Structures are given as structure tokens and as C-alpha cells.
Amino acid sequence: MTTQQTGAAAGLAAALRGKLIVSCQAPPGDPMRETATLVRLARSAAAGGGAAIRANEPDVVAAVAAAVDLPVIGLWKDGDTGVYITPTVRHALAIAEAGAAVVAADATGRPRPDGSTFAELVTAVHAAGALVMGDVSTLAEGVAAAGQGADFISTTLSGYVPGTPRQTGPDLALVAALAAATDVPVVAEGRVNTPQEAAEALARGAHSVVVGTAITAPTALTARFVAALNQH
Template sequence: MTPESFTALVRGRLIVSCQASQGHPLRDTAALTRSARAAVAGGAAAIRCGGVGGIPDVTAIAAAVNVPVIGLTKDGTDGVFITPTVAAVRAVAGVGAEVVAADATFRPRPDGLPLAASIAAVHDAGALFMADVATLEEGVAAAEAGADIVATTLAGYTGPGPIPDGPDLDLVHALRDRLPDALIIAEGRYHFPATAAAAIEAGATSVVVGTAITDPQWITSRFAAALTPG
């Protein structure tokens, strides 16, 4: 798959993230595979998956859906933990993911290698590289290093302040201004259809939504809280 063909498939459309953390009731590869199939039936243009489920989740979902899969692994919860090493990106690319997502922030990587090494490994495997960034400067640097896709996945998560409630639409605007021809994906706290649509208006090529679609525990808690007497 080329950046152009991937762009043609996802432009102006929804990407759904099907992941579940350890201890979550849906932390099961088979359950998440069914979730991915349901998302595709509902109109998802691509699926982002893996996370703590790692290679088994990516393998199963890639085999079960007929849309591109953005695969990743998660190793720990601190620092660079999204597909954090060259070995990790190679593993994800090797099981059917058309796109490999990885942390592309300026924080040190566990294997001590530069981001460019992970990008090269993904390209060598015939896949595309999705750079998960937190800032404009990181997005520009990732694009200059050869990333095919720049995503706002980590905006608000690298400190030092608290995590915002809503998405970082300003970062989407800024990335589009600096990278007018880039494939930019908005991700991170898109909890309502209106904010997803706003991201496209801000210049995003596509939008990733996860929790608000694929986490019934989180969705139920929002409704339950709204009905609880004050």
C-alpha cells in the first residue's frame, strides 16, 4: 500500500481503534476482533489495533477485516511505550498491518535508536509508518524523517500538566499549516461526532475514534453518571 492509496481510502472518513487494557472486560483477542468487524460494518475505513494485545490482536484483526489495519504494540505505561523499538515495528509489520503506528515524540527510545531507524524498518517491510506525536515540532520532525502519516495521538499525554478533556484541534490546525501536503490523522479524546467533524474542518485527513465507540464500560459510565442524582 502506498501513502496515496491509503489516503484515498481514509480521506474524510472514520478510523476506529479497537483496543482494551489489561483487566478490562473486553481484553480478549476474539472479542476485539468482533468489535473490529462491527466497526467495519458500521463504516470504518480502517482499524487501529494491537496495544497491550500486541501481535496476536493485530494478526487476528488483519485476517478478519477487509480494510487497512494500523497495528501497534504497547510495552509498559511510561515514556515511549507505543511500538517503542525497531524490533517491535518489524514484528507488527510482519503480521499483516498495512500501517505501523509508533511513538514519534522527542523522548528517548528504549533501544537507543533514532526514530528514522524505526521508519526505515517499516518501509523495508513494505508498510507505512504512522508517527504518533504530541506537538507540532514532533510532527514536523517525523515528516522530515520519512513518516508517511502524522497523528495527534499523544497530544496532551506527555505532560507536564493534566490531560485535557477534549481533543487538540489547535494541533491539527498547526500541523496542516506547516505540512500542507501531509497525511494528518486526528486522534485523542474524540468523544463526539461533532468534534470528529471539527477535526476534518481543521485539516485532518481522517479521524481515529476509540473509546467512544468500542468501550461499552466507558460509554455506560457516562450515561450512569448523567442519571445519578446530584
């Protein structure tokens, strides 16, 4: 990592300290899954005070980066099992080229489809001029990601990898453990449902907090209300 990149990482970390990152994504088949709609979500998040946007796929990353004056944390979901969040170096470089300030990628240590290591992905993304967020599910994975050069560590995958705790809310214990174990900024992500949970994540040591579904997913939010009503 060059001196310039080290400075960029420090500058972005300072800008995101204590701030909200809004994830503007929609699953396949969802009516919200179109670039123009996701851009409007990003613009709304910016208007509400969001400090950065997390977005999926190169075309959306590029469109969001052009539309909002905020850093974009980009990823590329390919599939829905195993390593599917920016699974290869090719995916990572495409996201960097699309204009992401940070490329988020699975850093769980599971086999990657192209046979690469997370460290190799980090090196490639840094060479392309972007930073890396390692999405992890455990403390050991987070510590390993930090050692392999990740600029940020996110708890994104806790609860979604076999053997990790299934919870209805964020994995605050993992947030606290990671914050105590590494100097790399820890981002709380995954099932942050309320402003109170977001604030608690900061209190537990999170550097920043990502919120997606609770802000930008009307289909999922509607389904929650419907499910609650159907119990009566």
C-alpha cells in the same frame, strides 16, 4: 522508500481521506481484552462504514487483518510510561509482520528503550513493506516526524505527554497547526467524543479521524454515565 511504497502510501492516503478509523483496543484487565472480542468490534466497525482499524499487539493485528477487508493500523503498547507505543524497532517489525498496513509508533523524540531513533524505526518498517504513522504530542514533533519519513502523523499523544494541554476533547489546535505545517496527512486522534467533534477535526484540516473509546469501550462509557449520575 521505494516507488512502490510511495504509491502505496498515496493510495492509502486517498482511501482514508475524510474517513473514520476505528480503534479497537482494550486496556489490561478489561473484559473486552480478548482477541475474539476485539475482532468482533473490528467487524462491527467495518459494517458501520469504518475505513480502517487501529489495533494493538501482534496477535490482535493478525486476527483483525484476517477478519476484515480494511487496512489495519497496528501498534504494540509495552508499558504505560515514557515511550510505550511501539517503543522499539523489534516491536515495529513484529507489527508489520503481523499484517499491519501501517505501523503506528511514538514519534515524540523521547528516548526509546532500544536506543533507536524514530527515523531508524521508519527505515526498518519501510524495508519490511509497511507504512508508518508517527504518534506525536506537539507541532514540532509532528514536523520532525514528517521530516524523518512518517507517512501519516497522528495527534494521539497530545495531553498524555508532560507539557501538552490537558483537554476533555480533541486537540483541534494541534490538528490545524500540523495540517498547515506539513504535506503529510494528519490524523486526528485522542478524546474524539462525538460525531460533531470528528467533523470539526476534518474542518480544521485533519485527513482522517480516529475514534476509539466513544465507539469501542463499553467499560469506560459506562463509567462516564455512572460518574455523572453520582454527582446528583
